[in-house]
Amino acid sequence: xxxxxxxxxxxxxxxxxxxxxxxxxxxxxxxxxxxxxxxxxxxxxxxxxxxxxxxxxxxxxxxxxxxxxxxxxxxxxxxxxxxxxxxxxxxxxxxxxxxxxxxxxxxxxxxxxxxxxxxxxxxxxxxxxxxxxxxxxxxxxxxxxxxxxxxxxxxxxxxxxxxxxxxxxxxxxxxxxxxxxxxxxxxxxxxxxxxxxxxxxxxxxxxxxxxxxxxxxxxxxxxxxxxxxxxxxxxxxxxxxxxxxxxxxxxxxxxxxxxxxxxxxxxxxxxxxxxxxxxxxxxxxxxxxxxxxxxxxxxxxxxxxxxxxxxxxxxxxxxxxxxxxxxxxxxxxxxxxxxxxxxxxxxxxxxxxxxxxxxxxxxxxxxxxxxxx
Numbered sequence: 001x002x003x004x005x006x007x008x009x010x011x012x013x014x015x016x017x018x019x020x021x022x023x024x025x026x027x028x029x030x031x032x033x034x035x036x037x038x039x040x041x042x043x044x045x046x047x048x049x050x051x052x053x054x055x056x057x058x059x060x061x062x063x064x065x066x067x068x069x070x071x072x073x074x075x076x077x078x079x080x081x082x083x084x085x086x087x088x089x090x091x092x093x094x095x096x097x098x099x100x101x102x103x104x105x106x107x108x109x110x111x112x113x114x115x116x117x118x119x120x121x122x123x124x125x126x127x128x129x130x131x132x133x134x135x136x137x138x139x140x141x142x143x144x145x146x147x148x149x150x151x152x153x154x155x156x157x158x159x160x161x162x163x164x165x166x167x168x169x170x171x172x173x174x175x176x177x178x179x180x181x182x183x184x185x186x187x188x189x190x191x192x193x194x195x196x197x198x199x200x201x202x203x204x205x206x207x208x209x210x211x212x213x214x215x216x217x218x219x220x221x222x223x224x225x226x227x228x229x230x231x232x233x234x235x236x237x238x239x240x241x242x243x244x245x246x247x248x249x250x251x252x253x254x255x256x257x258x259x260x261x262x263x264x265x266x267x268x269x270x271x272x273x274x275x276x277x278x279x280x281x282x283x284x285x286x287x288x289x290x291x292x293x294x295x296x297x298x299x300x301x302x303x304x305x306x307x308x309x310x311x312x313x314x315x316x317x318x319x320x321x322x323x324x325x326x327x328x329x330x331x332x333x334x335x336x337x338x339x340x341x342x343x344x345x346x347x348x349x350x351x352x353x354x355x356x357x358x359x360x361x362x363x364x365x366x367x368x369x370x371x372x373x
Contacts, residue, residue, distance in 0.1 A: 038204065039118060040110070041203050041204060042118070042119065042122035042123075042126075042200070042203065043106045043107045043110045043118055043122055044203075045107065046271065046273040046274040048100075048103040048107075049274055050203075050206065050277040050281070051126070051199060051202070051203060052095055052100055052103075052129070053259070053274075054202075054281060055129050055133055056092065056258070056262075057255050057258035058136075058144075058255045058258075059088050059092050059095075060254075060258045061252070061255040062136070062251060063085075063088070087135065087136055088136055091132040091136045092132075094132045094135075095128075099128035099129050102125035103121070105121040106119075106121035106125060109121060123196070126196045126199045127192065129199055130193075130195035130196040130199055133195060139191060140248065144252070144285075144288055145198040145199070146178075147288050148285065148288065149171060149175060149198060149202060150355070152205035153168060153171060153172070154352045156171070156205075157352070167204060167205070170204055171201045171205060174200055175198065178194040178197035178198050178201075181193045181194040206277045217276060221275040222275075224263070224276045224280050225263045225264055225279040226279075226369075226370075227283055227363065227366055228259065228260045229260050230365045232256045232286050233369075234286070234311075234361060234365050235286035235287065235289045238293070238307075239293070252285060252286075252288050252289040252292065256282045256286040256289065257282075259279075263275045263278035263279040263282060266278060283358075287354075290358070298350060300354055301350045301353055304354050304357040304358060305353075305357060307361045308342065308357040308360040308361045308364070311360070311361045311364035311368070312332070312335055312336060314368055315332050315364040315368050315371075318368050319332055319367065322371075328367050328370050328371050331363060331366065332367045334363055335360045338356055338357070338359050338360035338363060339357065341356050342356035342357035342360055343357075
């Protein structure tokens with residue numbers, strides 16, 4: 001089954017991959033076929049590093065906050081049920097010693113025009129990452145990726161261009177594939193195979209960032225890291241104010257914290273696309289921790305409506321009298337637009353409303369931090 005799944009995927013990719021193998025053109029050229037673009041994404045250096053860093057952050061979260069970080073000692077206490085330390089270290093070593101080399105081989109094959117070999121190695125690399133996550137977290141790894149993809153889908157649905165629709169369609173296909181595989185009781189490694197499909201969907205979800213010019217990407221990356229930091233602060237505050245944090249919530253918060261740390265490091269060395277992706281994933285992961293709060297969905301929606309309103313009101317107070325063209329005021333306008341869209345779908349699309357209002361809240365929260373900092 002695993003071999004057949006790869007062969008089906010490969011057949012679809014090879015239809016349009018040849019044009020994308022020209023080393024003189026960008027592997028993300030918008031004129032390239034969708035299949036060629038997808039194969040290019042599988043071997044893109046920043047996207048691959050984002051996948052590895054994300055998995056490492058999830059594993060490192062079992063050991064606590066990143067050493068020397070601004071959040072050390074500020075997040076809820078370390079949970080008692082730490083996964084087996086040796087198992088975590090084995091998974092960490094697997095990522096570095098097995099998974100990363102597979103992606104490097106995929107990149108080399110791509111550079112030499114061998115699309116079939118590139119797709120094969122890229123698939124093995126993603127499967128390797130999925131194995132590392134599943135061996136430590138089991139089904140929880142799958143569930144968290146699923147929730148984050150739901151957030152990315154909401155973001156894509158906010159856009160109306162043809163490219164966003166194609167991305168959304170492909171992500172939905174991969175999620176449907178994942179569910180079908182996961183529910184196949186005849187497969188010993190069904191959970192790992194299904195998780196691999198979600199890892200690919202997550203890579204595809206970051207497709208749009210490759211279209212930003214390098215100069216623009218620097219500013220986008222700075223804002224993304226800033227928003228990741230703001231989301232982490234807000235999520236930690238919400239979790240701390242609720243009932244006793246669960247072990248899963250604490251680990252998810254620490255996962256987000258490690259992502260922010262990796263994003264800041266990438267920003268410092270000029271890897272803007274990587275910083276952008278990791279910062280945005282920190283926003284998504286932080287929301288997972290909030291969504292793990294006990295209670296019915298409608299109560300979560302109402303709480304998010306109130307949170308967005310409080311954050312925006314506080315941001316309005318913080319920016320009172322500022323130049324309307326200042327960055328903080330324009331950012332606040334973005335938060336208000338998000339709030340308006342979220343409030344409009346509270347009753348018709350409650351889950352989507354939560355995601356949109358979360359982004360409104362952290363954007364407003366970021367404005368406050370920007371002005372007060």
